[in-house]
Amino acid sequence: xxxxxxxxxxxxxxxxxxxxxxxxxxxxxxxxxxxxxxxxxxxxxxxxxxxxxxxxxxxxxxxxxxxxxxxxxxxxxxxxxxxxxxxxxxxxxxxxxxxxxxxxxxxxxxxxxxxxxxxxxxxxxxxxxxxxxxxxxxxxxxxxxxxxxxxxxxxxxxxxxxxxxxxxxxxxxxxxxxxxxxxxxxxxxxxxxxxxxxxxxxxxxxxxxxxxxxxxxxxxxxxxxxxxxxxxxxxxxxxxxxxxxxxxxxxxxxxxxxxxxxxxxxxxxxxxxxxxxxxxxxxxxxxxxxxxxx
Amino acid sequence: xxxxxxxxxxxxxxxxxxxxxxxxxxxxxxxxxxxxxxxxxxxxxxxxxxxxxxxxxxxxxxxxxxxxxxxxxxxxxxxxxxxxxxxxxxxxxxxxxxxxxxxxxxxxxxxxxxxxxxxxxxxxxxxxxxxxxxxxxxxxxxxxxxxxxxxxxxxxxxxxxxxxxxxxxxxxxxxxxxxxxxxxxxxxxxxxxxxxxxxxxxxxxxxxxxxxxxxxxxxxxxxxxxxxxxxxxxxxxxxxxxxxxxxxxxxxxxxxxxxxxxxxxx
Numbered sequence: 127x128x129x130x131x132x133x134x135x136x137x138x139x140x141x142x143x144x145x146x147x148x149x150x151x152x153x154x155x156x157x158x159x160x161x162x163x164x165x166x167x168x169x170x171x172x173x174x175x176x177x178x179x180x181x182x183x184x185x186x187x188x189x190x191x192x193x194x195x196x197x198x199x200x201x202x203x204x205x206x207x208x209x210x211x212x213x214x215x216x217x218x219x220x221x222x223x224x225x226x227x228x229x230x231x232x233x234x235x236x237x238x239x240x241x242x243x244x245x246x247x248x249x250x251x252x253x254x255x256x257x258x259x260x261x262x263x264x265x266x267x268x269x270x271x272x273x274x275x276x277x278x279x280x281x282x283x284x285x286x287x288x289x290x291x292x293x294x295x296x297x298x299x300x301x302x303x304x305x306x307x308x309x310x311x312x313x314x315x316x317x318x319x320x321x322x323x324x325x326x327x328x329x330x331x332x333x334x335x336x337x338x339x340x341x342x343x344x345x346x347x348x349x350x351x352x353x354x355x356x357x358x359x360x361x362x363x364x365x366x367x368x369x370x371x372x373x374x375x376x377x378x379x380x381x382x383x384x385x386x387x388x389x390x391x392x393x394x395x396x397x398x399x400x401x402x403x404x405x406x407x408x409x410x411x412x413x414x415x416x417x418x419x420x
Numbered sequence: 421x422x423x424x425x426x427x428x429x430x431x432x433x434x435x436x437x438x439x440x441x442x443x444x445x446x447x448x449x450x451x452x453x454x455x456x457x458x459x460x461x462x463x464x465x466x467x468x469x470x471x472x473x474x475x476x477x478x479x480x481x482x483x484x485x486x487x488x489x490x491x492x493x494x495x496x497x498x499x500x501x502x503x504x505x506x507x508x509x510x511x512x513x514x515x516x517x518x519x520x521x522x523x524x525x526x527x528x529x530x531x532x533x534x535x536x537x538x539x540x541x542x543x544x545x546x547x548x549x550x551x552x553x554x555x556x557x558x559x560x561x562x563x564x565x566x567x568x569x570x571x572x573x574x575x576x577x578x579x580x581x582x583x584x585x586x587x588x589x590x591x592x593x594x595x596x597x598x599x600x601x602x603x604x605x606x607x608x609x610x611x612x613x614x615x616x617x618x619x620x621x622x623x624x625x626x627x628x629x630x631x632x633x634x635x636x637x638x639x640x641x642x643x644x645x646x647x648x649x650x651x652x653x654x655x656x657x658x659x660x661x662x663x664x665x666x667x668x669x670x671x672x673x674x675x676x677x678x679x680x681x682x683x684x685x686x
Contacts, residue, residue: 259531272509276516276546280531283538283545286552287574352552 135182135215141165145183145338149329152340157302158270159253164336168210173203174232175333177249178210181230184245184329185211190218192226197234197375197392204232223395233296235317237374237396240326242343248311250332253339255299255309275307278350286355295360301348302341315349316360316375322347366391367409369400432494434459434600434632435480439489442475449475450656452489459599460630464647464664466637466679472656473636474604480634481521481602482511493600516546520593524605526585529592530577536563536588537573543596562591566621583614587621594625601626601633607642619645640683644668652676 148162195204199221298315349357391397523529540559566587
């Protein structure tokens with residue numbers, strides 16, 4: 127450890143134990159929001175304080191950590207958190223999805239399939255899926271306890287009534303293990319099917335709201351819908367402009383001030399891995415053509 | 421206090437209140453109220469404000485725990501059950517299926533920010549309806565029944581007038597075909613012509629659906645139009661009870677006489 131003034135992974139051992147207890151309880155009741163004594167972290171709320179505490183509590187010296195922010199390994203938030211644990215825990219870090227044992231994520235699930243033994247830690251701003259329809263916490267907890275989820279469909283109904291289809295495109299509610307309705311954090315609904323029967327453990331930490339919840343490996347996760355308006359994954363019209371992938375979630379990148387734009391994989395590791403393997407998209411620096419935009 | 425059923429039908433009672441009372445510390449809001457409500461019967465509870473009418477309604481709907489006495493309800497399986505002995509899940513299920521509760525202020529009974537269609541459909545979705553088209557069709561047919569233009573199905577009730585809100589609230593309550601509807605001053609705060617239409621609508625629906633209802637009101641005209649029986653309350657006690665026409669045309673108690681004679685002649 128190169129920063130002896132910190133305890134391993136920043137948090138003290140008592141706090142980590144408290145968080146681990148909450149995590150165990152969360153795993154035992156998939157989708158249930160377990161309250162925990164969230165600590166002040168050296169970063170503002172909303173920057174991933176929940177995810178950081180969960181990561182700190184589960185991190186061991188042999189772990190390999192990857193941090194992504196909207197799929198990207200190289201945004202400020204991702205780099206800061208990766209460096210934070212590099213400094214306070216001295217763990218190895220990586221940008222490769224396959225090599226990582228712990229992946230902390232904000233708003234995406236990696237494109238490459240996760241495998242058993244990996245842990246995906248989500249940063250969650252608002253853990254309560256019913257919050258915008260029912261502002262009282264006492265009431266939402268009762269609704270979860272009694273499994274009264276009619277209200278969740280009211281939201282989807284409103285979508286269809288207004289837009290003709292379910293327009294919720296992120297934080298799309300799911301039912302976990304046929305019991306609790308859960309907010310998958312603001313991941314795009316494109317990622318929802320990846321949560322179902324996932325071999326990796328998925329942990330969710332909401333620091334400001336002081337809640338931890340979990341999806342154990344190989345758990346049934348169903349996106350809510352109507353019989354006549356079934357859940358549909360978002361589709362893109364074109365493949366990634368850099369690696370040509372047709373199966374990934376794309377970001378829109380504005381390339382100039384004349385309306386030029388390109389669509390590229392939001393998962394940078396996936397995109398780079400594919401480019402290294404020789405896949406090319408329409409805008410990539412392929413040998414036979416010039417780069418279209420500087 | 422319990423009146424025998426006049427038409428001689430042997431239907432078992434739907435709701436039985438026995439010696440109901442509620443104290444708030446030294447204050448007695450409601451004391452020793454007993455009555456039996458039969459299916460299809462409309463009971464009006466009248467009295468001036470502060471007489472314990474609303475407390476009684478909340479006791480009947482198990483929103484308040486009584487300090488004394490009990491309320492029993494005949495469930496759909498025919499068993500008469502003590503409401504206090506029901507689990508919370510059962511009670512809440514009852515509340516959104518077999519019962520309706522019409523608030524005086526529609527904002528309390530509606531979700532003002534979601535569309536009228538979703539307001540009506542919510543109870544259906546809560547009992548597991550999972551087909552958008554069918555939910556919407558049912559909601560729209562209910563809007564028609566309560567005389568709301570179906571073109572406004574996607575508008576939020578906050579854009580509705582007071583009378584429309586109240587009608588929407590009634591539709592929302594009746595969509596699961598409840599057997600008992602509790603109404604707290606359903607026409608309060610509406611102007612007279614709107615009141616008349618609403619009363620007309622409620623009377624038709626109650627007849628059509630064979631609803632049992634307890635209507636709390638300070639308006640004797642509402643009691644006369646809607647109810648079969650009347651219970652007069654004063655200071656938390658029932659002071660007179662009987663058939664509506666009988667009580668209103670020939671009141672026995674001095675207080676009831678005062679109430680009846682207090683109506684301004686038009």
